[in-house]
Amino acid sequence: MPQIQLTLNGSPATVDYEPHHRLLDTLRYGLALTGTKEGCGEGECGACTVLIDGRPANSCLVPTYQARGCDVRTVESIPAETLRPLLESGATQCGACTPGVVVTSAWVRSNPELIETHTLRQLMAGNLCRCTGYDGIIDGVQQGLDMDAESRGAKP
Amino acid sequence: MNADAGTIAMPDTIDEALDAMAANPDLIPVAGATDLFVHWPEHLEAHERSYLDLSHLHELRGITFTEETITLGAGTSYWDVIRDPRFRDELPILVNAARTVGAVQIQTRGTWAGNIANASPAADGVPALMACDATVHLASAARGETTVPLADFYLGYKQMRREPDELITRITLPRRAYDFQYFEKVGARNAQTIAKVGVSMTHAAESGWRIAAASVAPVTLRCRNLEAQLDDEGRPASPDDFESALQADGVAPIDDIRSTAAYRSKVIACIIWHALA
Ligand SMILES: Cc1cc2nc3c(=O)[nH]c(=O)nc-3n(C[C@H](O)[C@H](O)[C@H](O)COP(=O)(O)OP(=O)(O)OC[C@H]3O[C@@H](n4cnc5c(N)ncnc54)[C@H](O)[C@@H]3O)c2cc1C
Ligand code: FES
Ligand code: FES
Numbered sequence: 001m002p003q004i005q006l007t008l009n010g011s012p013a014t015v016d017y018e019p020h021h022r023l024l025d026t027l028r029y030g031l032a033l034t035g036t037k038e039g040c041g042e043g044e045c046g047a048c049t050v051l052i053d054g055r056p057a058n059s060c061l062v063p064t065y066q067a068r069g070c071d072v073r074t075v076e077s078i079p080a081e082t083l084r085p086l087l088e089s090g091a092t093q094c095g096a097c098t099p100g101v102v103v104t105s106a107w108v109r110s111n112p113e114l115i116e117t118h119t120l121r122q123l124m125a126g127n128l129c130r131c132t133g134y135d136g137i138i139d140g141v142q143q144g145l146d147m148d149a150e151s152r153g154a155k156p
Numbered sequence: 157m158n159a160d161a162g163t164i165a166m167p168d169t170i171d172e173a174l175d176a177m178a179a180n181p182d183l184i185p186v187a188g189a190t191d192l193f194v195h196w197p198e199h200l201e202a203h204e205r206s207y208l209d210l211s212h213l214h215e216l217r218g219i220t221f222t223e224e225t226i227t228l229g230a231g232t233s234y235w236d237v238i239r240d241p242r243f244r245d246e247l248p249i250l251v252n253a254a255r256t257v258g259a260v261q262i263q264t265r266g267t268w269a270g271n272i273a274n275a276s277p278a279a280d281g282v283p284a285l286m287a288c289d290a291t292v293h294l295a296s297a298a299r300g301e302t303t304v305p306l307a308d309f310y311l312g313y314k315q316m317r318r319e320p321d322e323l324i325t326r327i328t329l330p331r332r333a334y335d336f337q338y339f340e341k342v343g344a345r346n347a348q349t350i351a352k353v354g355v356s357m358t359h360a361a362e363s364g365w366r367i368a369a370a371s372v373a374p375v376t377l378r379c380r381n382l383e384a385q386l387d388d389e390g391r392p393a394s395p396d397d398f399e400s401a402l403q404a405d406g407v408a409p410i411d412d413i414r415s416t417a418a419y420r421s422k423v424i425a426c427i428i429w430h431a432l433a
Contacts, residue, residue, distance in 0.1 A: 019164050020162070022193065041194075041195055041196070041197065042194045042195050043190055043194060052264075055235065056261045057261055057264055058190075058261045060193070061188075061194070061262075061265065062265070063186065063189055065164050065166060065209060066189065066211045068166075068212070069212070104260070117244075123260060125346070125347035126259025126260050126261040128348075
């Protein structure tokens with residue numbers, strides 16, 4: 001089987017893949033990183049969101065071979081303690097969308113300058129949720145941003 | 157089925173890529189894969205085809221502004237343009253178009269060149285580029301580089317002036333002092349929506365009006381008759397006064413899953429008329 005090398009959740013990895021595998025398949029079935037979910041398989045829902053070289057991407061639309069040499073981060077790499085605002089704001093109910101929401105939210109929080117050009121609703125628009133009505137998600141991201149700003153301000 | 161079926165060519169340079177295309181014109185270029193990979197597991201026949209991955213070709217990357225020309229390498233994504241302050245200042249029409257494509261996860265991967273080569277009449281990048289007089293640069297190992305104005309690129313539904321051994325290498329735009337830029341897409345919602353009707357317009361003293369319309373014909377249309385009408389007569393009393401020019405331009409919408417011909421005909425004229433107010 002052909003292989004690619006990449007940085008996966010911060011560590012170098014060598015991964016077997018089939019030419020027709022999507023990154024989503026490789027993560028879930030090759031590497032047992034099942035946090036990344038498949039919803040629609042057509043790039044609409046965002047349940048399969050991962051970060052590739054620091055940008056959110058739908059792993060259902062990424063051929064695995066395109067991840068060669070890339071820095072790939074999945075939901076498993078997001079520190080649990082950063083999830084509190086999403087939990088407290090009611091950003092999750094059934095949970096199907098949640099891993100993708102968590103990854104996009106982490107991306108927004110690590111790039112707070114995005115809110116100079118985008119609303120949170122625009123940034124989160126690629127993560128569809130059937131349950132929450134979105135307010136909890138948007139509130140959770142906002143609270144996360146507020147917390148980050150506060151802790152940055154607190155540091156000398 | 158050819159001997160290379162199911163293989164992926166992963167060239168490091170454009171020359172290697174063009175040689176691979178020359179050797180096997182059945183190779184399908186893959187850029188952001190946001191069109192090619194939709195419902196991929198179901199497309200078993202597509203798994204048997206052979207592909208050429210463009211995503212790691214550094215030569216296709218990069219955006220340059222010279223005094224006269226703006227160049228987008230074929231690897232340029234929507235997000236590259238959205239995040240580039242030069243476009244925000246000078247060509248907000250492209251930023252506005254890019255921001256309506258899918259959502260961020262699509263914008264980070266999808267390319268302008270892929271939008272052109274996918275040849276959907278409902279595309280958003282294509283009309284915006286067309287209203288900026290974009291030129292498509294194609295290259296092949298056998299014939300070197302050729303250029304085609306984007307407005308002349310499409311010959312019919314999903315048919316274009318691209319030979320099987322050719323790659324799009326870049327897109328160029330003349331640099332102009334536009335005094336008017338406008339992008340509008342009418343869809344069912346704001347994100348993740350395909351246009352029912354799309355309109356892109358620019359005006360500069362040196363070039364006059366440029367108007368491109370999406371989802372109203374089998375190809376994205378440059379509306380030259382309408383441009384001439386506006387150049388000569390300015391904004392008419394009513395959107396109905398656009399009817400004969402739009403018809404001459406080939407606006408001939410259909411009923412489909414997203415909208416109706418009647419709605420599209422009415423809305424395209426109204427959008428343009430209101431944009432000029
Ligand atoms: C959920 C979702 C939402 C979307 N929303 C929109 C939208 O709102 N508006 C819109 O316009 N589009 C939309 N799209 C379609 C798609 O994202 C765009 O058309 C995008 O620009 C395609 O670019 P790509 O790089 O991903 O192309 P790919 O999928 O990699 O390729 C598309 C086609 O172009 C060819 N190709 C790519 N690059 C080259 C090249 N350099 N030379 C020759 N041929 C080439 C490929 O062989 C293929 O035929 C959406 C797609 C999805 C999945
Ligand atoms: S599963 Fe990838 S976007 Fe829905
Ligand atoms: S919590 Fe159920 S889809 Fe979002």
